Amino acid sequence: MEKLAKGLTLGGLSGVLSGWLILFINMLTGVFVLEMSFGENLLTFGIGGGLFGLVCGGLMAVVHEKLPIKSFPVKAVVIFGFVWVLFRLAGIVLSGLEPHRFHGDIGQSLQGFAFAIILGGMFGLFWVRGKKIV
Amino acid sequence: MKAIEEIKEVSFQNHLLVTVVLVGLLFAVSVVLFGVDSVMAGAHDTFHDFRHSIGMPCH
Numbered sequence: 697m698e699k700l701a702k703g704l705t706l707g708g709l710s711g712v713l714s715g716w717l718i719l720f721i722n723m724l725t726g727v728f729v730l731e732m733s734f735g736e737n738l739l740t741f742g743i744g745g746g747l748f749g750l751v752c753g754g755l756m757a758v759v760h761e762k763l764p765i766k767s768f769p770v771k772a773v774v775i776f777g778f779v780w781v782l783f784r785l786a787g788i789v790l791s792g793l794e795p796h797r798f799h800g801d802i803g804q805s806l807q808g809f810a811f812a813i814i815l816g817g818m819f820g821l822f823w824v825r826g827k828k829i830v
Numbered sequence: 831m832k833a834i835e836e837i838k839e840v841s842f843q844n845h846l847l848v849t850v851v852l853v854g855l856l857f858a859v860s861v862v863l864f865g866v867d868s869v870m871a872g873a874h875d876t877f878h879d880f881r882h883s884i885g886m887p888c889h
C-alpha cells in the first residue's frame with residue numbers, strides 16, 4: 697500500500713510536470729496547432745498529464761518488482777512507453793470503427809511517445825532520488 | 831491460525847483496493863484520451879489540444 701501511494705504521488709506529480717513540458721514542446725514544434733488559450737491549456741495539460749501519470753505510476757508500484765530489468769528508471773520508461781502504445785493501439789481500433797472521427801498523425805504520435813518516455817524517466821528519477829521525501 | 835486468516839483477509843482487501851483504484855484511474859484517463867463525451871460532457875473538446883499533442887488519434 698505504501699508503494700501504491702508513492703507510485704500515485706510521484707506519478708501524478710511527474711504527470712502534471714510532463715503535461716506542461718509537452719505543452720511547451722508542442723508550442724515549439726508546432727506539431728499540433730493549439731486551439732485553446734494558454735491558460736486553459738495549462739489546466740487541461742496538467743489534468744491530462746496528471747491522470748496519465750497516475751495510471752502509469754500506480755501500475756509501476758504493482759509490477760516493478762516483477763520486471764526483469766535492474767535499473768528502476770529504465771523500468772519506468774519501458775512501462776510508461778508500453779502504456780502509451782496500448783492507448784495508441786486502442787486508438788487505432790477506434791479509428792477502424794469510426795474512420796471519420798478518428799485518425800492518427802505521425803508527428804503527433806512521435807511527440808506523444810516522447811511524452812511517455814520523458815514522463816517515465818522523470819517518474820523513475822523521482823522514485824530513486826525521492827526515497828526520503830515520500 | 832487466526833492471525834494468518836486475518837493477514838490473508840487484509841491482504842485480500844489491499845489487493846481489491848489497489849485493483850479498484852487502478853481500474854478507476856484507467857477509466858478516467860480513457861475518457862480524457864479518447865474524448866468520451868457520453869461519459870463526461872465536453873470531454874472531447876476540453877482535452878482536444880492535449881489529446882493531439884500526445885499523439886492520440888482524433889478527427
Ligand SMILES: [Zn+2]
Binds near residue numbers: 878882888889
Ligand atoms: Zn481532433
